[in-house]
Amino acid sequence: METPIKVIISGPRGRMGKEAVKMVSNNENFQLVGVVDRINEGKKLSEVDNEFNNIDCLVYTDIKHCIKDTQPDCLVELSVPQAAFEHIKTALAYNVRPVVGTTGLNQEELDELETIANDGNIGCIIAPNFAIGAVLMMKFSQMAAKYFQDIEIIEMHHDQKLDAPSGTAIKTAQLIEEVRAPKKQGHPDEIEKMPGARGADMSGMHIHSVRLPGLIAHQTVMLGGQGETLTIRHDSYNRTSFMTGVKLSIETVMKLDRFVYGLENILD
Amino acid sequence: METPIKVIISGPRGRMGKEAVKMVSNNENFQLVGVVDRINEGKKLSEVDNEFNNIDCLVYTDIKHCIKDTQPDCLVELSVPQAAFEHIKTALAYNVRPVVGTTGLNQEELDELETIANDGNIGCIIAPNFAIGAVLMMKFSQMAAKYFQDIEIIEMHHDQKLDAPSGTAIKTAQLIEEVRAPKKQGHPDEIEKMPGARGADMSGMHIHSVRLPGLIAHQTVMLGGQGETLTIRHDSYNRTSFMTGVKLSIETVMKLDRFVYGLENILD
Amino acid sequence: METPIKVIISGPRGRMGKEAVKMVSNNENFQLVGVVDRINEGKKLSEVDNEFNNIDCLVYTDIKHCIKDTQPDCLVELSVPQAAFEHIKTALAYNVRPVVGTTGLNQEELDELETIANDGNIGCIIAPNFAIGAVLMMKFSQMAAKYFQDIEIIEMHHDQKLDAPSGTAIKTAQLIEEVRAPKKQGHPDEIEKMPGARGADMSGMHIHSVRLPGLIAHQTVMLGGQGETLTIRHDSYNRTSFMTGVKLSIETVMKLDRFVYGLENILD
Amino acid sequence: METPIKVIISGPRGRMGKEAVKMVSNNENFQLVGVVDRINEGKKLSEVDNEFNNIDCLVYTDIKHCIKDTQPDCLVELSVPQAAFEHIKTALAYNVRPVVGTTGLNQEELDELETIANDGNIGCIIAPNFAIGAVLMMKFSQMAAKYFQDIEIIEMHHDQKLDAPSGTAIKTAQLIEEVRAPKKQGHPDEIEKMPGARGADMSGMHIHSVRLPGLIAHQTVMLGGQGETLTIRHDSYNRTSFMTGVKLSIETVMKLDRFVYGLENILD
Structure with a gap:
């Protein structure tokens, strides 16, 4: 078996975030190594919500701290647009590949992320619709x-x-x-x-x-x-239907060396 | 096996008529004993159109003549409204039960047929839609x-x-x-x-x-x-879909002792 | 507007029971006047589960007590078979019409309920499938x-x-x-x-x-x-689909003077 | 408007052939200039079958003769496998592009046609299923x-x-x-x-x-x-559904410079 892809998730308590935490935890090709949240610094995820029982990874309020501690391969970004842009930039700076479901980033921000990813030859997927x-x-x-x-x-x-x-x-x-x-x-x-x-x-x-x-x-x-x-x-x-797209995006972003906008552009 | 129902068909060369001739001929519970047409008096049906090969019953231009010769149980009336009204009245007079697909009879004609059928306790089905x-x-x-x-x-x-x-x-x-x-x-x-x-x-x-x-x-x-x-x-x-309704109507009219308008009223 | 039908529900905390409580409470033709449960005697329903907030009717552990206090027209019985039989008999004895979704009553019990309902000319509906x-x-x-x-x-x-x-x-x-x-x-x-x-x-x-x-x-x-x-x-x-059937059964049982088994037998 | 593509059809009296004759005749981007048949040399198509009335192009029994007379761009081959192989080879020799619906050509024949088409840089489409x-x-x-x-x-x-x-x-x-x-x-x-x-x-x-x-x-x-x-x-x-595929193949073969087997390989 291959080494699992190490994943951190930003926005774990949101509707999509909760489903993503469960999906990544239950998939043997992935390893959930940490989550980034606005609150709950230092708690185990299992202490935050009883939907997360048995999921013991730590909550970080600072994404740099999280990345340094957990050495992830991939960031699944599902938080609010105000936080998402800095999270994605930070991830790219540390060579962590972003998979982004947050909507609301403006064109300027998208352009900047595209430049960073393409210049650094780092995979980055931004998808407003994961279904x-x-x-x-x-x-x-x-x-x-x-x-x-x-x-x-x-x-x-x-x-x-x-x-x-x-x-x-x-x-x-x-x-x-x-x-x-x-x-x-x-x-x-x-x-x-x-x-x-x-x-x-x-x-x-x-x-x-x-x-x-x-x-x-x-x-x-x-x-x-x-x-x-x-x-x-x-x-x-039901609303879990986007999880197949998140899973595919994590797998795909690891093989990409450039910025992609829209799930349709990673489907053959 | 029961004795087959003896059927005559009026309007055998029309679109519905042709299908009815084939259906009645091929159904072992029915026996096609004659057809009523505007032309072709005395010919065999097989001589009229090569779609009818092997169907040897005679063509009559006069319905009374046809009824007297063939002693039918049921008239399937599929000709034009101008001819249909007299055909149905004649059939009822001879205790032959009509199944009528001809559209265009007016309300006065329908009322008269209803009275004759109900007074005589003779089954009569008029259906504008046989599907x-x-x-x-x-x-x-x-x-x-x-x-x-x-x-x-x-x-x-x-x-x-x-x-x-x-x-x-x-x-x-x-x-x-x-x-x-x-x-x-x-x-x-x-x-x-x-x-x-x-x-x-x-x-x-x-x-x-x-x-x-x-x-x-x-x-x-x-x-x-x-x-x-x-x-x-x-x-x-395709347009043969009404044949199931014609077949059902022939079977049903033999058990009826009154006038029925509309296929929906003979379905349970 | 007509006087609403006064309803009590047995088994309010079960899966079907919860949906029934909400449906009856939200339907202006019905009035939920009490619930019968194994526990929580004397509490308000709103205190039992926060799904029931704003629903203030009382919980009774004894169905006789509930009936005497609330004078219902109809019992919706959704509890376990062990309790259901006595509940239904009691309801019939007080002229309260039962609508029963509990499965597992045996033939002897069903026969006895049928006799009681028919002898007393009281409506009673038992339906294993309310969809x-x-x-x-x-x-x-x-x-x-x-x-x-x-x-x-x-x-x-x-x-x-x-x-x-x-x-x-x-x-x-x-x-x-x-x-x-x-x-x-x-x-x-x-x-x-x-x-x-x-x-x-x-x-x-x-x-x-x-x-x-x-x-x-x-x-x-x-x-x-x-x-x-x-x-x-x-x-x-989803599992709320049986609610249309419960609603119809409550309305219908009020007009019935006999026992009916199976939803199909109250549908025209 | 562009110059219409000049088409000859082989096998015009077969089930697919008849539909192809009608489709090509009725399409303003195509011009039916001749048909190749086993019989009826020199007759007009309108004399052969009354389905073809108003279609005045000539019937040829010899494909070379037909090609020389009509100078077609494209051969639509819908006849039997015994004749088809020689027809296609002849067409390619005269730089007429074949669209072939005949099934039953063997692998050796297909290989030979592929070589001829690719060596000559001539478009050739063979499709067992045109739907x-x-x-x-x-x-x-x-x-x-x-x-x-x-x-x-x-x-x-x-x-x-x-x-x-x-x-x-x-x-x-x-x-x-x-x-x-x-x-x-x-x-x-x-x-x-x-x-x-x-x-x-x-x-x-x-x-x-x-x-x-x-x-x-x-x-x-x-x-x-x-x-x-x-x-x-x-x-x-119904059986005319393959005509959309024949039409597309005629349009496509004119832009091709090689052999293609299977309609799926000309669809984007």
């Missing part, structure tokens, strides 16, 4: 749109969602727009007998937003051609 | 709507369809309206960022019309409740 | 099987499920067996090139069990006829 | 399998299909095997209470074959990860 399934759904839809120009997106969410269409549906359509010329779909003389029946129009693609109690977060992209349809569907059942 | 699957989809949606008031209808058709939503989608919603009080669905403060995203609104239900090349005729009714969804879907792949 | 969506899926599948004899069941669960097929899939097939004669499906000379491809066989129906991480509990019943398919699907996303 | 949707489904499944190792394939066909699983399902699993290490899926102690419930096993993946009247040809590949599933589905509704 691999959703990223693949968008990627495949874009790829298929080169061959099937008639596309309908049906996104389905719980009925407490405020906005329609969902951000993912719009992003999917934008990615498709990059490869597909605008095209009016359907019969040229199509009549919408009830307004809205044909959904929202985006460069001729149609987007339909379904809202029902019971549903969680689902999206179907249908592409039609002569005599056939191709359908790509993602179902997100 | 059992579609009828069951609508019936189940209506039944389920008593328990799940949040409903979204997604109908999907080929991209040469002119109108949206489809007639079946509207009829489904109307049937649901009979048992469900109007209800605004979704978040009370829902924002449609792109017009049409939430589909057409019918008493608070939402209807979405998908159009793609490749598709044929499909409808999904989704009902949501706390922590669960129930989905009822009908896929129609 | 309306699942019950409707089974009911609709059975209804449709009269018209479509070719049936395939695909049940899909998380990959920690031990048994395949699921109990619901087997029960669905059993209900269909009541109305469908055994029939070998597929091509008569069908060849299974890889064993198991065609799934499990039950009177000629085929059952397929899909297991994947991510999935929760889902079942699709597909019925095929000439040129069409009818699909009925139930998705259970 | 782009099916090819993309397989490609995406393989790509996604790198990230989601738990995979179930559900293929669904009409009930007159003899073999289970389908060739496409097996090919999909083989492509996934190239990128996924064998893995036993499901609960380690899983119990199959009814044999076959868990489907066929291929390196730990499960394959389920559904057969129902009404269905045509459909396949769903489901991949599961923590809290999410990704589903890729292809529906083939």
Whole structure:
């Protein structure tokens, strides 16, 4: 067996942080050697929250201290944007490879991190969306749109969602727009007998937003051609779905020697 | 084995008629004893169209003549409305039970046929839609709507369809309206960022019309409740799908002693 | 507005009990007037668990005491079988209508409760499965099987499920067996090139069990006829899905004057 | 507008050939300049079959003659393997680029054609399966399998299909095997209470074959990860679905300077 990758996690008490602590602890290819938090200096993680029982690594409030003590290979950064930028810079300075899920870094900060990572030939992954399934759904839809120009997106969410269409549906359509010329779909003389029946129009693609109690977060992209349809569907059942992406990013960042933004850019 | 039901078919050269001739000929519980047509008096059916090879029953242009010669139990009436009314009346007069797929009879004619059939205690089925699957989809949606008031209808058709939503989608919603009080669905403060995203609104239900090349005729009714969804879907792949309904109607009409309008009223 | 139905709940700290407490408290047609528990006599429910904050009804360890104090219309019984039988008998004796989700009552006990309820003309509902969506899926599948004899069941669960097929899939097939004669499906000379491809066989129906991480509990019943398919699907996303059934049962039991076993028997 | 690509079609009376004739004739970027057939030398295509009315190009029985007369850019070869090999060689000799759907060429023949095309820097595409949707489904499944190792394939066909699983399902699993290490899926102690419930096993993946009247040809590949599933589905509704692939191949072969085997290798 290979030597496990030594990981520190920043932001261990947040929603993503908690899941990341559990995932890294339970994966035999990883070793959780410390966590960085705003409080609880010197405590064991198992003393901080009983979700963490049996996880004995130490809490540090200073990331430099943490890095010097634990000699990690990788920083998983999941804290707030105000702290994240300095954490990532510090990690890079010590040749620790960052995997960053914190959103809210501005373009200037991102540019600076890119320069540091690329100049130092150090892997660094910043991903606003770690849900691999959703990223693949968008990627495949874009790829298929080169061959099937008639596309309908049906996104389905719980009925407490405020906005329609969902951000993912719009992003999917934008990615498709990059490869597909605008095209009016359907019969040229199509009549919408009830307004809205044909959904929202985006460069001729149609987007339909379904809202029902019971549903969680689902999206179907249908592409039609002569005599056939191709359908790509993602179902997100709960908030742990981004963990597959965090795991992949830790493994990948160790082989990288440059800055990468967006999970889609580390997927083959 | 039981004695087969003796059947005559009116309108054998039409689209539905051709399929009915083949279905009745190939079903061992039925015996095709004659057909009624506007032309081809005295010919064998096999001489009329080579789709009918090996089907040797005679063509009659006069329904009385046909009935007297063949002594049928059942008339399957699939010709034009102008001829159908007299055919059905004649059949009832001779105690031959009609199964009618012809659309276009007016209310006065329907009322008269109902009176004749009920007064004579003779079974008579008139069904504008013989597709059992579609009828069951609508019936189940209506039944389920008593328990799940949040409903979204997604109908999907080929991209040469002119109108949206489809007639079946509207009829489904109307049937649901009979048992469900109007209800605004979704978040009370829902924002449609792109017009049409939430589909057409019918008493608070939402209807979405998908159009793609490749598709044929499909409808999904989704009902949501706390922590669960129930989905009822009908896929129609080709125009022979109504044959299951014709077959059922022939079997059922033989046990009926009254007039029935609509396939849904002979389904349990 | 009508006077709310006064409800007491037995077993408020169990998994179903907690959800029932919240549902009854939040429904304006119901009034939670007391709970029956093994412990915590005299406490307010809000003192027992902080999930129950703001729910101020009292905890009773004796059901007679609870009934005399609170004058309820309905008992929702969700405790263990050892306690449930006496609770239900006591409720019936005081003309309080039971809605029972406790499983494990034996046939003798069920028979005795049926006699008491029917002799006294008191409504009583005992339901081993309160998930309306699942019950409707089974009911609709059975209804449709009269018209479509070719049936395939695909049940899909998380990959920690031990048994395949699921109990619901087997029960669905059993209900269909009541109305469908055994029939070998597929091509008569069908060849299974890889064993198991065609799934499990039950009177000629085929059952397929899909297991994947991510999935929760889902079942699709597909019925095929000439040129069409009818699909009925139930998705259970979490354990609160039975609450729709508890709510319906409380409303229904108030109008009943007899014993009913099984949610399917109160659905139209 | 660009000059249209001049196309000749070999095998115009076959099932694929007829569709190809119509597609090429109706596409403004293509010009059908001749067809090669075993019979009907010198006739107009419109005289051969009334499906071809208004298509006036000539029928040639000799491909050399056809090429010299019509100066085509591309040969679409859809005839029998016995004739196809010589046709393709002749086309390459005259610098006409072949798009070949004929199956049954042997490895020696394929190798020889590859050498001729590559040596001459002439584009040549040989594709046993022109259904782009099916090819993309397989490609995406393989790509996604790198990230989601738990995979179930559900293929669904009409009930007159003899073999289970389908060739496409097996090919999909083989492509996934190239990128996924064998893995036993499901609960380690899983119990199959009814044999076959868990489907066929291929390196730990499960394959389920559904057969129902009404269905045509459909396949769903489901991949599961923590809290999410990704589903890729292809529906083939009729036999014209390969035309999108033929069209793409004609466009692509004009830009190629080498031999390509398999549609997947011209898709990005």
